[in-house]
Amino acid sequence: MPISGGCTRMSLLEVDRINTLYGDSHVLFDLSLRVKQGEVVALLGRNGAGKTTTLRSIMGVLAPRSGQIRFDGKSIGGLPPSAIAGMGVQLVPEERAIFGGLTVEENLRVAALTAPNAWPFDRIYQVFPRLKERRKSAGRTLSGGEQQMLAIARALIRDARIILLDEPFEGLAPLIVRDLVEVARNLAAEGRTMIVVEQNVTAALSFANRVYGLNNGHVVFEGTPADLSANPGLMRDFLGVGV
Amino acid sequence: MPSWPALVSQAFNGLALGALLALVSSGLTIILGTLGVLNFAHGALFAVGAYVAFVILQYTSSFVLALLGCCGVMLLLGILLERVIIRLFYDRPDEDQILVTYGIGIVLVECLRAAFGGNAQRVPVPSWGRGATQLGFLIYPTYRLQLIAIIAMLLLGLYLVLYRTSVGLVVRAGIENPAMVGILGINVRRAFLLVFAVGVVAVGLAGMLYAPVVAVTPDMGANFMAQSFVVIVLGGLGSFPGAVVGGLIAGEIISLTSAFNSSYSEVMLYALMALLLVLRPQGLFGSEGRV
Numbered sequence: 466m467p468i469s470g471g472c473t474r475m476s477l478l479e480v481d482r483i484n485t486l487y488g489d490s491h492v493l494f495d496l497s498l499r500v501k502q503g504e505v506v507a508l509l510g511r512n513g514a515g516k517t518t519t520l521r522s523i524m525g526v527l528a529p530r531s532g533q534i535r536f537d538g539k540s541i542g543g544l545p546p547s548a549i550a551g552m553g554v555q556l557v558p559e560e561r562a563i564f565g566g567l568t569v570e571e572n573l574r575v576a577a578l579t580a581p582n583a584w585p586f587d588r589i590y591q592v593f594p595r596l597k598e599r600r601k602s603a604g605r606t607l608s609g610g611e612q613q614m615l616a617i618a619r620a621l622i623r624d625a626r627i628i629l630l631d632e633p634f635e636g637l638a639p640l641i642v643r644d645l646v647e648v649a650r651n652l653a654a655e656g657r658t659m660i661v662v663e664q665n666v667t668a669a670l671s672f673a674n675r676v677y678g679l680n681n682g683h684v685v686f687e688g689t690p691a692d693l694s695a696n697p698g699l700m701r702d703f704l705g706v707g708v
Numbered sequence: 709m710p711s712w713p714a715l716v717s718q719a720f721n722g723l724a725l726g727a728l729l730a731l732v733s734s735g736l737t738i739i740l741g742t743l744g745v746l747n748f749a750h751g752a753l754f755a756v757g758a759y760v761a762f763v764i765l766q767y768t769s770s771f772v773l774a775l776l777g778c779c780g781v782m783l784l785l786g787i788l789l790e791r792v793i794i795r796l797f798y799d800r801p802d803e804d805q806i807l808v809t810y811g812i813g814i815v816l817v818e819c820l821r822a823a824f825g826g827n828a829q830r831v832p833v834p835s836w837g838r839g840a841t842q843l844g845f846l847i848y849p850t851y852r853l854q855l856i857a858i859i860a861m862l863l864l865g866l867y868l869v870l871y872r873t874s875v876g877l878v879v880r881a882g883i884e885n886p887a888m889v890g891i892l893g894i895n896v897r898r899a900f901l902l903v904f905a906v907g908v909v910a911v912g913l914a915g916m917l918y919a920p921v922v923a924v925t926p927d928m929g930a931n932f933m934a935q936s937f938v939v940i941v942l943g944g945l946g947s948f949p950g951a952v953v954g955g956l957i958a959g960e961i962i963s964l965t966s967a968f969n970s971s972y973s974e975v976m977l978y979a980l981m982a983l984l985l986v987l988r989p990q991g992l993f994g995s996e997g998r999v
Contacts, residue, residue, distance in 0.1 A: 524891060546890040564888070566995065574877060575892060576893075
């Protein structure tokens with residue numbers, strides 16, 4: 466599958482042939498992808514395809530062995546996560562990583578601390594009214610859905626320029642997934658740039674503009690959600706999903 | 709069976725010992741929780757604090773000056789140790805961290821021995837703390853009461869920093885998940901220096917405040933360190949409230965058991981720890997799955 470060259474200037478994020486290893490095991494092989502300003506990109510693939518590793522490489526949690534990562538034209542490969550976050554990249558990790566001993570509001574305060582254009586709490590509470598009700602509750606007392614809202618809210622309060630969502634709907638009840646998809650759609654409609662990794666392909670495709678298919682650490686597909694739907698064989702063989 | 713006045717007196721001793729253990733352990737626990745380093749030099753730093761008081765009080769009779777001097781010396785020592793040695797060990801395995809802090813402890817203790825000899829030194833009780841206070845039902849040494857009050861104030865100060873300031877917020881978040889603090893844009897390593905230095909000041913002040921009550925020797929911290937390990941297990945690793953409550957419980961257990969049979973006092977402490985590890989492995993204030 467060809468990787469579109471396109472106009473480099475348009476890309477907010479460019480991942481250029483990175484190779485990432487976990488210890489001795491090679492997970493990403495010359496992986497490249499581009500995300501334009503205002504675009505929502507879905508990364509799909511089976512378990513172990515390298516989706517989470519891709520997000521962690523972009524955030525700087527893992528350092529790619531080779532290759533380039535550029536954000537807004539500047540090379541960010543090899544920088545620590547705190548520096549990459551400072552430029553406006555924000556990972557919402559799969560395990561959510563809520564600070565359980567801190568209240569909802571304290572979790573948001575930690576996130577906002579180093580953000581130059583931090584949102585006021587009220588703006589967060591407009592997106593997630595439930596968090597306002599629970600603002601004095603300790604993180605560990607939140608339900609799974611509330612924790613996921615808080616995890617996304619921590620990225621929003623920093624006014625992140627690109628949000629990396631890792632399995633945001635995993636393990637949540639269908640009604641909560643519906644609400645979160647609605648939030649994600651609204652964010653996409655407002656022009657917020659995002660990369661979403663998700664097993665729930667239907668949910669992810671409902672707000673993604675473009676899709677990368679990953680298999681064994683390689684990009685095996687690039688196209689629109691419509692291209693993907695038109696190719697059920699590919700979905701089944703490489704992504705292990707049927708739509 | 710000891711008499712009631714003797715038991716009440718021991719309960720007060722337990723409070724004083726417990727407050728001291730709380731101060732020592734809170735330093736140990738915030739360093740462990742935030743940096744992930746179990747500081748085996750903690751006992752030696754306790755003794756350093758006591759010797760700093762000993763030296764300053766030889767030249768001046770001002771206890772307040774000794775307190776401030778001790779703060780300054782311990783702060784500098786903490787910064788120096790973190791910048792020169794500890795910092796290089798954050799990404800190393802636990803056993804390397806234990807070995808290097810254990811080594812720092814040995815070096816500090818032997819430096820004290822080389823400078824002051826192995827014999828016990830005496831640090832005078834401050835002039836305003838001499839004598840005994842009539843509590844109505846009990847006559848109790850004044851300095852020990854003041855010790856409890858001073859430590860309570862220090863712990864309150866530590867509480868306010870941890871729970872009412874932005875730095876404290878970062879430290880508490882860092883105790884739970886330092887990687888996520890970094891992902892949220894905060895250079896958590898910068899907070900590590902502060903946490904280590906504060907932990908060292910806390911244990912040094914504990915040593916300094918305890919010095920007038922006991923014989924000051926280079927090894928005086930060893931027993932305290934062992935007990936404070938038990939305290940942070942009781943309270944929950946990395947938990948500041950756990951260190952305070954655990955310290956008070958440990959102090960009372962040691963003191964009250966001594967009223968009956970002093971040879972069992974430590975046994976009871978470890979028995980309690982074993983029991984707690986069976987019933988509530990995460991400790992009183994610890995959350996499951998931490999550390």
